[in-house]
Amino acid sequence: MLSCVLKNDRYEIKLPALTFGAADFQRHDNDEEYFKFLDRYVELGGWCIDTARVYCDWLEDGHNASEGVIGRWIKSRNCRDKVVIATKGGHPEMGSKQARLSRDELTKDLNESLECLQTDYIDIYFLHRDDVTVPVEEIMPVLNDFYQSGKIHFIGVSNWTTARIEAANKFAAENSMEPIRVSQINYSLAHASAETLGDDTLVCMDTKEYSWYRRNNFPVMAFSPQAKGFFAKLAKGDAANNLPEGQYATTANLAKLAKVKQITKKTGMTPAVVPLGYLNSQPFFVSSVFAVTKMWQLEEDMCAQDLIYDEKTLAFMENKI
Numbered sequence: 001m002l003s004c005v006l007k008n009d010r011y012e013i014k015l016p017a018l019t020f021g022a023a024d025f026q027r028h029d030n031d032e033e034y035f036k037f038l039d040r041y042v043e044l045g046g047w048c049i050d051t052a053r054v055y056c057d058w059l060e061d062g063h064n065a066s067e068g069v070i071g072r073w074i075k076s077r078n079c080r081d082k083v084v085i086a087t088k089g090g091h092p093e094m095g096s097k098q099a100r101l102s103r104d105e106l107t108k109d110l111n112e113s114l115e116c117l118q119t120d121y122i123d124i125y126f127l128h129r130d131d132v133t134v135p136v137e138e139i140m141p142v143l144n145d146f147y148q149s150g151k152i153h154f155i156g157v158s159n160w161t162t163a164r165i166e167a168a169n170k171f172a173a174e175n176s177m178e179p180i181r182v183s184q185i186n187y188s189l190a191h192a193s194a195e196t197l198g199d200d201t202l203v204c205m206d207t208k209e210y211s212w213y214r215r216n217n218f219p220v221m222a223f224s225p226q227a228k229g230f231f232a233k234l235a236k237g238d239a240a241n242n243l244p245e246g247q248y249a250t251t252a253n254l255a256k257l258a259k260v261k262q263i264t265k266k267t268g269m270t271p272a273v274v275p276l277g278y279l280n281s282q283p284f285f286v287s288s289v290f291a292v293t294k295m296w297q298l299e300e301d302m303c304a305q306d307l308i309y310d311e312k313t314l315a316f317m318e319n320k321i
Contacts, residue, residue, distance in 0.1 A: 099131030158184035162212035190227035225288035235271035277307035
């Protein structure tokens with residue numbers, strides 16, 4: 001599988017092109033089924049699992065569900081040293097946009113994640129949301145202390161603009177602190193924006209962000225890499241206005257869908273897999289955080305782990321030729 005090495009003064013890990021996203025691990029009584037997904041992902045060559053403290057707090061009995069499954073699976077399989085675990089903290093409480101980036105709040109989230117995941121360290125710890133009114137000078141010392149303690153091995157941020165990442169890393173460099181080394185962002189062949197997705201706390205890939213990632217060769221973990229099924233479902237003939245994925249159904253994205261259908265017909269790759277290959281082919285490393293609810297979806301998606309397209313095909317997908 002395509003991969004990228006993250007390295008600092010203390011630790012080194014590899015990120016795969018395909019990361020298993022565990023936001024759909026929503027039940028406390030379904031370990032047998034969830035373990036099958038994780039086992040199969042590893043069997044097929046994967047080794048990075050992405051979760052978050054806030055998953056699945058939107059459900060009545062969802063608190064701790066996602067991290068809890070992963071923790072029990074790690075213990076059951078005795079595989080902590082064989083997998084990379086990424087989790088996230090600092091998300092606002094459900095129904096609120098109030099920042100939770102104080103030392104006390106982040107410490108609480110991290111310690112609860114460690115307990116739930118049944119581990120004494122997190123490979124990559126992400127801040128789940130940003131609040132630009134909180135100076136990076138307040139945030140980075142907290143994350144650096146987590147790193148120095150050994151509780152986290154790498155610092156990441158989710159839904160941060162590149163301007164904030166650059167400011168944070170400038171401060172870290174000036175103060176001999178561990179910098180941010182990876183970013184999670186909404187990124188897919190189907191373009192989206194915080195406005196079209198209806199959530200102004202999200203940051204989506206656009207021309208400005210892309211230029212920075214490319215210029216700095218900065219690794220990305222892309223969430224919603226398949227645009228919530230936009231390509232897979234609409235390629236089957238489902239009506240865009242009848243799907244949540246309708247938020248992606250712009251003129252430009254529908255034109256990209258037509259291109260994906262042509263590539264599918266020519267190569268035999270499915271409409272779900274082609275967008276993953278697109279992200280594999282970027283000039284900076286991208287790990288696609290994909291989620292599934294059925295085993296055949298997992299096996300289908302893992303076909304993309306070494307898929308790369310040439311520049312002409314990428315331009316074709318992007319409606320440039």
